Amino acid sequence: MVITELSDGIVVRRITGPEDVATWRAGFIGAYQTIFSGPPYNERFYPSEAEGVYQKLTSTPNNISLVATRGIDEVVGFGIAIPLSAKEPVAKELTGLLPIAHTFYLAELGVLERWRGREMGRTLVRERLRLIDAARFSQVVLRVSTAHLSSISMYRSMGFEEMGVYMDVSAMRTDGRVTSDRRQFLSAVVSQIKLEDHADWATVS
Template sequence: MREVTLERYAGPEASGQLDAFLPAYKEIYAEPPYCEGPHDVAEFADRYRTQTGRPGMRLVLARDAKEVVGFTFGYLLPPDTGWWKNLLEPLPAEFTRENGERTFVVIELAVRKPWRRRGIAAGLHRTLLDGLNAERVTLTMRPEPEAAPAQSAYAAWGYRKVGVSHPWEDAPYYDAMVLDL
């Protein structure tokens, strides 16, 4: 088995990497419970292009030779973020106050099925956060039982659940998680 390498990109250089990891995204998110099709993938690509312009944007790719086997990315929440407004139960204002440097949000962290259970997700996560000057990290994820492996991983990495998020009308419900740095 070859060694998987991790590559981190920031800001504008991350925008040029979409074509490198989009095949992995399509493969991973075609699986249940996501079952995404071409329209969903196109919407993801459009969102990603916008997200690469956000302050603090970072992307990490895991490669087995030249093939992308996993990826993660995120950015700093801006002061005017709506991130915390999607929670079913509001959190205290002091908790949700953002200044553009306080909270880093992990938007995606995914590994292709043949490469799962090899520590690649942990490596992606570690590399994404390495050297980050934020107070905390947040993300949302599907609840158990559909995301039991992810739930276990995030708990092992120190995340705690702070609420349930419902980001848009037809969206599923997600567990909102926070990791203090």
């Protein structure tokens, strides 16, 4: 399903069924590996791991999975959101702070470096927010690296607020070490989110 068309032949699509999942699987895997191998995350994902992320999120009930595509099979960006209740470790961390059953989680966002600075990241966030069922979900939450200052600033400009809650996430880095980095949570009331256009940013997880 086409959501919107951008410049340079880029089309933002929503993945809505098994055929879409199969069509964009390989492109997502390549983009995911490339994007998260860069700063601030510097994470190493094997193809099977990236595919596992894709398969799990796109099969989650009520998921909102968007891909920015170019040509017949190239994925240059992606944005995926799921109900918070489906992300157990995060839901556990936020229990008592948010209404878990009525909160949506912005799980993944990425844009290949070559295509940044074109408001693609902003579009992938904005369109996911538009697609949230506001009758069922009153809150939206995300987590982002504390080192990703530009992303934090942009989310705050949209009406997200820092919750004062942090998680340390362990991952294999591109240098072969397993280390932890700190992520912080930001949340917003769905009905109060600002959807005006601003500058672009690249990666959140």
